[in-house]
Amino acid sequence: MSDTPPLDISHDQHAVRRAKLAEMRAGGFDPFRANVATTHFSAEAKALYVDGQDNVVSVTVAGRLVTFRVQGGSSFVKIQDQQGPIQLYFRKDVLGEERYLVFKKGLDLGDIIGVTGVLFKTKTGEITVRVDSFVLVSKALRPLPEKWHGLADAEQIYRQRYLDLIINAESRHRLMTRSKIVSHIRRFLETQSFIEVETPVLESTAGGAAARPFKTHHNALGVDFYLRIATELRLKRMLVGGFDRVFEIGRIFRNEGVSRRHNPEFTMLEVYQAYSDYRGMMTLIKDMLTTLIRDVIKPADGSLKIKHAASGQDIDFGGEWREVKYKDLIREATGDAEWFSRSKAEKISGAEKLGLGVNPAWEEFEITNEIFSKKIEPTLIQPTFVTHLPKELCPLAKITPDDPTTIDVFELTIGGMEVAPAYSEQNDPDVQRTMFEAQAGEEKQNIDQDFLLALEHGMPPAGGMGVGIDRLCILLTGAESIRDVILFPQLRPGSA
């Protein structure tokens, strides 16, 4: 024994908690070896309470301690589980002097405990568990962020998402809603006889879209692979193979910038339906989104309206959705009925008149599309099917029968964002090859020869569609950034 006084660790919450753990272990109890057999989640437990029948129904619940209001001989605390918080009431005269002291001194905010007790209603009307026994099943050695302001540091929210989920109820709700959205989409498609499939992430040709891929290397085969930038060409092979309605909800990787709207890996739903076309896809997406809003988002007023975070407007998914041709939108925005017969020089000056910077190296369709994406798309807040895009924008769709310069497609635009492009899928192998080879500018895709071979075996006519799940979640949850709907968004490696 030494005479030196014990070190003052009262300011170091980590050290204080470690000391409490060490003391428990010295007393023969190790929380990390303990467990609890729960009977209910928090909301289920509260639902069991019968008005006027205090201290009758017994439950065992478990969760993380998130509020801690200790008084002399009785205390209220809250634990939180997957379903939310539930209040617990600890009394010295119920637990006994010794256990009450363990509760008061041994437990900290953030600890995970299990309790058994009976339901009652407090005088302020909150259904609460009066605790008969409790067990610590995990000691939190680090303190929780502050209870009132929550966790505000954006970097820590993303790097330590688990803290954000514990502390910030809106984050918890938003990210849970994402899970429900994906689940709803699966069930919606399955009830319409769509089959979910999984196609490779590693490909020797990254096709189906125009984007820079991530590259990796397979050691045993001694070849380079690319992470997929779309699932389109694989899913169309499934149509060739006789899976007439298929979909994949898959992670897509694009080696491009990181921004409010872009994460290097993101989630895309792609759907293909044989014997349908782009008009069939309109019905499909409209049904999918209206049922999503009705069954998952559930607007309080029973409408199909949601608040658009960026503009403050209501987006109304009820009624007919606007349908408008790409060329008509361009003619309207430029005020030039003859826009598409203008020379490149005239298009450049037309774009500049609208305040756009134009790179003279661009192809004409790229100049036009700059007008679309900068001046038109952001104004399309209500659900809008923009149809009949210039054929240069996508080589994988069928040419419009009465206009050989456009394709039979739509881009569903909501809240100023492209949410879902859909096509009548090109199934003529010769036209497909020609269209691939004619690609130019930033739209140029890698040519997947094996896909062309598959088309030569015969692909049924089909409608296909892609839905950016992250963007859909931004829209439906009122988020401001893609990082708010992705659990662990990409950041530069850091020290946290």
Next chain:
RNA sequence: GGGCUGGUAGCUCAAUGGUAGAGCAGUUGCCUUUUAAGCAAUUGGUUCCGGGUUCGAAUCCCGGCCGGCCCA
């Protein structure tokens, strides 16, 4: 990649060239129906990192690291 902007106690934030503070959390007491519980006392700092200017730097300057917003 460029412009703007931020990094201070575990968390949320003050301090604009002159002794680094507050609230919550922590610690010690009191308190048997609380709701950001209350009361009293109290601990806690590599001011992101490295240089520079200055009698003196959280603050001004340069470089770096990690974020945010806008643009490409």
